[in-house]
Amino acid sequence: xxxxxxxxxxxxxxxxxxxxxxxxxxxxxxxxxxxxxxxxxxxxxxxxxxxxxxxxxxxxxxxxxxxxxxxxxxxxxxxxxxxxxxxxxxxxxxxxxxxxxxxxxxxxxxxxxxxxxxxxxxxxxxxxxxxxxxxxxxxxxxxxxxxxxxxxxxxxxxxxxxxxxxxxxxxxxxxxxxxxxxxxxxxxxxxxxxxxxxxxxxxxxxxxxxxxxxxxxxxxxxxxxxxxxxxxxxxxxxxxxxxxxxxxxxxxxxxxxxxxxxxxxxxxxxxxxxxxxxxxxxxxxxxxxxxxxxxxxxxxxxxxxxxxxxxxxxxxxxxxxxxxxxxxxxxxxxxxxxxxxx
Amino acid sequence: xxxxxxxxxxxxxxxxxxxxxxxxxxxxxxxxxxxxxxxxxxxxxxxxxxxxxxxxxxxxxxxxxxxxxxxxxxxxxxxxxxxxxxxxxxxxxxxxxxxxxxxxxxxxxxxxxxxxxxxxxxxxxxxxxxxxxxxxxxxxxxxxxxxxxxxxxxxxxxxxxxxxxxxxxxxxxxxxxxxxxxxxxxxxxxxxxxxxxxxxxxxxxxxxxxxxxxxxxxxxxxxxxxxxxxxxxxxxxxxxxxxxxxxxxxxxxxxxxxxxxxxxxxxxxxxxxxxxxxxxxxxxxxxxxxxxxxxxxxxxxxxxxxxxxxxxxxxxxxxxxxxxxxxxxxxxxxxxxxxxxxxxxxxxxxxxxxxxxxxxxxxxxxxxxxxxxxxxxxxxxxxxxxxxxxxxxxxxxxxxxxxxxxxxxxxxxxxxxxxxxxxxxxxxxxxxxxxxxxxxxxxxxxxxxxxxxxxxxxxxxxx
Numbered sequence: 001x002x003x004x005x006x007x008x009x010x011x012x013x014x015x016x017x018x019x020x021x022x023x024x025x026x027x028x029x030x031x032x033x034x035x036x037x038x039x040x041x042x043x044x045x046x047x048x049x050x051x052x053x054x055x056x057x058x059x060x061x062x063x064x065x066x067x068x069x070x071x072x073x074x075x076x077x078x079x080x081x082x083x084x085x086x087x088x089x090x091x092x093x094x095x096x097x098x099x100x101x102x103x104x105x106x107x108x109x110x111x112x113x114x115x116x117x118x119x120x121x122x123x124x125x126x127x128x129x130x131x132x133x134x135x136x137x138x139x140x141x142x143x144x145x146x147x148x149x150x151x152x153x154x155x156x157x158x159x160x161x162x163x164x165x166x167x168x169x170x171x172x173x174x175x176x177x178x179x180x181x182x183x184x185x186x187x188x189x190x191x192x193x194x195x196x197x198x199x200x201x202x203x204x205x206x207x208x209x210x211x212x213x214x215x216x217x218x219x220x221x222x223x224x225x226x227x228x229x230x231x232x233x234x235x236x237x238x239x240x241x242x243x244x245x246x247x248x249x250x251x252x253x254x255x256x257x258x259x260x261x262x263x264x265x266x267x268x269x270x271x272x273x274x275x276x277x278x279x280x281x282x283x284x285x286x287x288x289x290x291x292x293x294x295x296x297x298x299x300x301x302x303x304x305x306x307x308x309x310x311x312x313x314x315x316x317x318x319x320x321x322x323x324x325x326x327x328x329x330x331x332x333x334x335x336x337x338x339x340x341x342x
Numbered sequence: 343x344x345x346x347x348x349x350x351x352x353x354x355x356x357x358x359x360x361x362x363x364x365x366x367x368x369x370x371x372x373x374x375x376x377x378x379x380x381x382x383x384x385x386x387x388x389x390x391x392x393x394x395x396x397x398x399x400x401x402x403x404x405x406x407x408x409x410x411x412x413x414x415x416x417x418x419x420x421x422x423x424x425x426x427x428x429x430x431x432x433x434x435x436x437x438x439x440x441x442x443x444x445x446x447x448x449x450x451x452x453x454x455x456x457x458x459x460x461x462x463x464x465x466x467x468x469x470x471x472x473x474x475x476x477x478x479x480x481x482x483x484x485x486x487x488x489x490x491x492x493x494x495x496x497x498x499x500x501x502x503x504x505x506x507x508x509x510x511x512x513x514x515x516x517x518x519x520x521x522x523x524x525x526x527x528x529x530x531x532x533x534x535x536x537x538x539x540x541x542x543x544x545x546x547x548x549x550x551x552x553x554x555x556x557x558x559x560x561x562x563x564x565x566x567x568x569x570x571x572x573x574x575x576x577x578x579x580x581x582x583x584x585x586x587x588x589x590x591x592x593x594x595x596x597x598x599x600x601x602x603x604x605x606x607x608x609x610x611x612x613x614x615x616x617x618x619x620x621x622x623x624x625x626x627x628x629x630x631x632x633x634x635x636x637x638x639x640x641x642x643x644x645x646x647x648x649x650x651x652x653x654x655x656x657x658x659x660x661x662x663x664x665x666x667x668x669x670x671x672x673x674x675x676x677x678x679x680x681x682x683x684x685x686x687x688x689x690x691x692x693x694x695x696x697x698x699x700x701x702x703x704x705x706x707x708x709x710x711x712x713x714x715x716x717x718x719x720x721x722x723x724x725x726x727x728x729x730x731x732x733x734x735x736x737x738x739x740x741x742x743x744x745x746x747x748x749x750x751x752x753x754x755x756x757x758x759x760x761x762x763x764x765x766x767x768x769x770x771x772x773x774x775x776x777x778x779x780x781x782x783x784x785x786x787x788x789x790x791x792x793x794x795x796x797x798x799x800x801x802x803x804x805x
Contacts, residue, residue: 049456052411056452060444062418067441070433070508077422077429078743084423085754088416089761095412096765099405103772146426148745305434306504309511313438320445327453 001311002304003284005068007237008317010280012064014273016057017128018182021272023051024128025183027094027121028176030114033184033202037107039195040114044101046190050331051098055091064317068310071145071303072287079139079147080131083163087127094120122176129175133168136279137161137224139288141295147288157224161291167224174210174217181206182268188261200261207252207264210271214249225289232282241281244274347748349739352424355755357724359416361717362762366410368716371485371531372538373403374478376565377458381474385467395561396474397462398781399542402773404459409769411452413762424751426743428731434510435501435517436491443487451480485534486527493523495732496723497592509732525588526723529581532573533719536679537712539570540705543686545777547705550696558781563686563695563705571683578676583638589726590639593733595653596726599662600669601635602628603649610635610647618666623651660728660738668721675715682708 026047034040066073077084093116101113137157139147152162184206188199222229232238251267254260283289288298304310377396384392418440421429429437454476457465461473494501500516501509511517543566549559590597598604602613604623612635616628633643640647650658659665682704689695695702731738 049460050453052408053449053452053456055411055415056444056448059415059418059448060441063437063441063444066418066421066429066433067437070429070437073422073433073437074426074429074743077419078424078426078745081423081743081746081750081754084419085757088419089757091415092412092761092765095408096768099408100768100772103405103775142745144744146744305437306510309434312511312514313441316442317445320442320449324445324449327449330457331453 001307001314002300003237004314005064005304005310006280006284006287006300009061009065009068010277012057012061013280014276016054016061017276018269018272019057020054021179021182022186023047023054023183024094024121024124025179025181026187027117027183028125028180029184029187029202029206030118030121032180032206033187033199037110037114039198040110041102042191042195043187043199044098044117046187047098048190052095053331055095067313068305069287069300069303070305072298072300075141075145075147075298076139076288079149080134080163081148082151083127083131083134083149087124087131090120090123090127094124125176125179126172128179129172130163130168132175132279133171134161134163135283135288136171136221136228137165137167137289138291138297140292141288141290141298142292143295145288145295145298147295158291167220170220171217174213177206177213178210178272181210182272185255185261185264185268189265196261200259200264203261203264203268204256204259207268208256211249211252228282232278235281235284237284238278238281241274241276241278244270245278246274248272248274345742345748346739348742348746348751351748351751351755352742352746353738355751355758356420356424357721358755359413359420359758359762361720362766363410363413363417364716364720365713366406366413367481367485368534368537368713369406369541370403370410371481372534372536373399373406373541374474374481375535376538376542376569377403377474378471378478379565381467381471385471388467391557391561393467394558394781395565396470398558400459400462400474402776404455405769405772405776407455409765413765416758422743424743424746425731425741428736428741430508431736431741432494432509432732434504434508435498436494438511438514438517439487439491439494443484447480447484447487451477451484454480482531485531486523489527489530490518490520490523492723493520493526495730496526496727497522497588498732498735509735522588522592525581525584529577529585529719532577532581533712533716535569535573536577537716539566539573539683540679540708540712542566543570543705544707544709547702548777549780551699551702551706555780555782556696560696564690567683567686567690567695567705571680571687574676574679574683578680582676586638593726594648595650595657596659596665597639598648598650598653599659599665600722600726602666603635603647604651605649606646606652607649608636608646609633609644610649612638613670615670618663620662656729658729659726661725665722665725668718668725672715672718672722675711675718679708679712679715 026043030040030043034043062073097113097116097120101110101117134149138161139149140160141147150162152164153160155162155165157165157167181203184199184203188196188203191199218229232242248267248270251263251270255263255267285300286297287300287303290297377399380392380396380399383389384396421433421436421440454473458470458473458477461470465473494517497520498509499520499522500511500513500518502512504510542562546559546562546566549555550563586597589600601610602616602618602625603610604625609632611630611632613625613628613630616625616630619626636645636647637643639645650662686695686701686705689698689701727733729737729739731741
């Protein structure tokens with residue numbers, strides 16, 4: 001039961017990362033992809049009217065984490081205090097930027113919100129990557145299972161660590177690259193003609209960088225968290241993730257070769273999903289790894305609510321998930337209709 | 343471990359961000375009801391004025407909704423960031439409804455909102471009505487889950503205590519159908535309708551005074567005042583009355599503080615005005631109605647009402663003055679709402695509403711007051727709950743995240759203040775522009791500026 005809820009949380013976060021990831025990525029490449037106000041208009045237009053729907057995945061993930069693992073929720077949200085408030089402020093800025101940019105027909109007004117859109121999206125991608133890297137590396141838990149993270153300490157990855165160090169910074173930058181690539185290929189499949197060609201070219205460059213960077217990040221992770229990859233290879237739950245990464249990487253190579261976003265986009269989704277699933281499975285059952293000797297790591301086994309409640313919750317959650325599937329169908333159909341009207 | 347400074351700043355931050363946030367959802371929920379009626383009438387009668395009204399208010403709704411969403415995300419985060427002690431203690435219970443809100447309400451609501459705001463040309467009147475109904479259902483469902491969460495803090499039911507002292511759900515039905523939640527829901531949702539009614543009527547009054555969009559002005563004024571009068575009455579009786587009785591039953595010290603009842607007495611009077619003097623435990627310069635408090639609480643003019651002196655001081659609400667004034671501001675404004683709306687409905691029945699310029703001015707400038715009344719009402723509920731975070735079980739001072747420092751919280755509070763100032767200015771400027779643009783322009787040009795491009799539109803504009 002606890003494995004199941006852990007898996008649900010990993011999958012919800014994966015869904016968030018792919019769906020809102022393309023919105024964030026669109027913002028990351030807002031200038032790399034578009035050189036004129038007209039192109040920036042097209043770039044933003046790719047988001048469609050349902051962009052805020054994707055944020056709901058994160059909110060629901062937070063609610064579900066709170067429900068199933070309240071101890072993890074309390075410890076991690078308090079520990080990542082500054083990082084999470086920066087995430088919140090970036091969310092607010094991004095939402096406002098997207099919504100108000102076209103409400104006043106003025107070049108300077110739009111320039112301001114273009115910049116805010118790019119800045120908040122890039123900050124979000126960076127913070128998501130840094131947070132994920134902090135989870136991989138571990139946090140300085142005390143004996144009560146609490147921690148607090150300064151922005152940085154000595155940039156080392158053991159002991160009294162900070163938010164930023166030689167591991168988390170590269171992973172953060174890598175996440176900006178990966179989500180930017182994802183966003184560019186998303187824009188490419190949703191646009192036409194010259195702009196589509198331009199988006200595809202950007203997606204190619206960024207995906208190439210992501211593929212080249214993958215071994216580097218893998219080696220860094222191996223250095224920081226011993227036994228991580230051995231655990232990944234031996235836990236069956238990680239195998240679908242590894243398959244997705246392998247299949248997605250092949251698809252990316254084909255897409256790069258053929259200069260075709262119809263390959264790049266699904267292949268990129270597969271790689272991102274595979275990375276989340278494989279990493280989530282390899283971390284299990286540790287949810288918060290400790291970098292200090294005085295505090296034990298927090299595992300899913302010790303932090304979940306009672307078994308009977310988790311089982312009962314599954315009843316309503318399953319019903320809700322079915323309904324969400326229905327809305328997903330509606331949203332994607334509705335959104336894809338929007339594209340035809342260019 | 344327990345630090346009163348952190349407790350104070352975390353409370354200020356939560357209080358500020360939640361009060362600010364709730365300015366937007368109350369209009370969302372109330373307006374959804376209006377939109378549902380107009381879409382229904384547009385579909386059944388085919389009349390253009392309902393289509394126009396629904397289209398115009400949908401656009402305002404869209405902007406309001408987005409600000410509600412972006413200011414809402416910090417609420418869920420803060421349970422963890424600032425109130426880790428509380429999350430550990432009660433997460434096994436309140437995590438349920440917060441997860442339900444996301445899974446049942448948010449997905450539902452936000453899936454259809456784009457279609458509602460920008461689907462005018464794509465969907466038939468019947469489909470538009472169903473989509474609006476979905477948005478209405480989603481937003482009102484969302485409100486219910488949040489109020490169940492709050493009701494658990496006000497009046498905990500359906501839980502069990504584990505060996506480590508944390509709370510868990512023992513009875514889902516009892517938790518979800520908490521009697522406190524049902525009354526609170528009726529009261530809060532009616533308040534949301536009051537807010538929307540005043541906003542709709544205020545825009546109608548503005549157009550009527552300027553002599554523009556006369557047809558729409560009449561629609562807005564008629565609907566705003568009619569629904570406004572009904573909702574203003576319902577919010578006092580039965581929902582407000584039931585809410586007060588509930589507080590009297592389960593939170594006696596809170597009721598005594600709200601009413602400024604320092605000593606127990608038979609045949610207690612109700613203070614209309616007067617200043618609470620907590621040091622000397624009395625109300626200075628009171629004007630009161632004898633026996634009325636006893637009657638409201640128990641139905642008899644001579645029944646005994648417990649004053650604050652009946653309870654140990656560590657169970658008294660921690661800020662009695664603020665609680666007393668917040669409650670009286672809410673009550674006073676609520677009474678004025680009934681008077682204003684009743685007057686407007688009388689004038690309408692005499693066929694004079696569109697020409698009663700003084701009344702129109704009043705209606706136009708009444709706009710902020712429902713927001714003030716709602717905020718004061720929530721302050722009453724939450725200050726009355728003090729010093730408890732979960733009433734009778736868990737004190738607020740125990741709820742903080744253990745490793746926070748007050749400087750950290752003050753820093754993020756200042757950050758929120760700055761950001762929310764900018765958000766507020768943008769909201770007012772852009773809302774003002776849309777209102778000045780008016781229903782006719784939005785009708786003829788198919789939401790100009792909003793239209794042609796961008797994600798907000800994204801829709802079927804062939805430019």
